[in-house]
Amino acid sequence: MTESNDLIHRTEALVRQRLAGEATGHDWYHTDRVRYLALRIAADEQIAGAEVNRLTVELAALLHDIEDWKFHKGDDSVGPRAAAAWLGVHGVDPDLIDHVAEIIATMSFKGAGVSTPMRTIEGQIVQDADRLEALGAIGIARSFAYGGFKGQMIHDPEITPAMHESFEAYKTAGGTTINHFSEKLLLLRDRMNTETGRRIAAHRHQFMESFLAEFFAEWEGKA
Numbered sequence: 001m002t003e004s005n006d007l008i009h010r011t012e013a014l015v016r017q018r019l020a021g022e023a024t025g026h027d028w029y030h031t032d033r034v035r036y037l038a039l040r041i042a043a044d045e046q047i048a049g050a051e052v053n054r055l056t057v058e059l060a061a062l063l064h065d066i067e068d069w070k071f072h073k074g075d076d077s078v079g080p081r082a083a084a085a086w087l088g089v090h091g092v093d094p095d096l097i098d099h100v101a102e103i104i105a106t107m108s109f110k111g112a113g114v115s116t117p118m119r120t121i122e123g124q125i126v127q128d129a130d131r132l133e134a135l136g137a138i139g140i141a142r143s144f145a146y147g148g149f150k151g152q153m154i155h156d157p158e159i160t161p162a163m164h165e166s167f168e169a170y171k172t173a174g175g176t177t178i179n180h181f182s183e184k185l186l187l188l189r190d191r192m193n194t195e196t197g198r199r200i201a202a203h204r205h206q207f208m209e210s211f212l213a214e215f216f217a218e219w220e221g222k223a
């Protein structure tokens with residue numbers, strides 16, 4: 001098998017090149033921040049006594065958005081397969097490959113009424129890191145970038161938020177970006193898996209609440 005460090009560097013180069021210039025919030029810097037957050041959470045979990053395989057965490061974080069997801073939205077097998085194929089070429093242990101592919105396959109938010117449990121601590125860590133990226137100032141920026149890409153309105157008072165009961169309903173909904181806050185972003189704080197994730201999410205959640213308060217004050221001509 002390729003040396004761990006070498007594998008990380010090669011994977012990093014692949015992802016950098018694949019996601020360069022991506023305009024909807026899934027660019028290389030997003031992946032790099034997910035990796036950083038995930039390793040930070042992993043370190044805290046280890047201090048708290050958990051056994052964490054850091055190589056699994058780092059590889060899953062690096063590869064989680066590897067496929068050009070815009071063209072495969074809804075087919076959640078494409079990303080895990082591409083990640084597995086890449087790791088396979090480098091002679092990575094099949095159990096590690098399966099674990100990374102499983103994490104990538106089960107990470108995403110799929111609607112307010114759909115539970116997305118993570119089986120392993122490594123998966124819980126990477127899921128928290130990716131979800132933190134949907135929160136706070138960066139989360140707000142990413143949501144409007146994605147909303148613009150999807151052709152959504154910023155806000156329309158006549159369209160009310162919906163609590164989606166299935167992935168199908170969630171991914172085909174033609175909502176607004178402001179509604180995306182109630183439909184997903186404000187729900188994430190209570191779905192974090194780890195203590196560190198919960199702490200960072202609480203701070204970012206509060207910032208989004210302030211943003212929304214200011215947004216509506218301006219909308220109503222009160223600010």
Ligand code: ADP
Nearest residue numbers: 025108109130133134139142143146147177180
């Ligand atoms: P995940 O990271 O759970 O797989 P996505 O890839 O769908 O989720 O989301 C990536 C980013 O785009 C996140 O910041 C997310 O909140 C945002 N996003 C997803 N769907 C919408 C939407 N309908 N409107 C605005 N932003 C969205």
Ligand code: NI
Nearest residue numbers: 034064065130
């Ligand atoms: Ni992501």
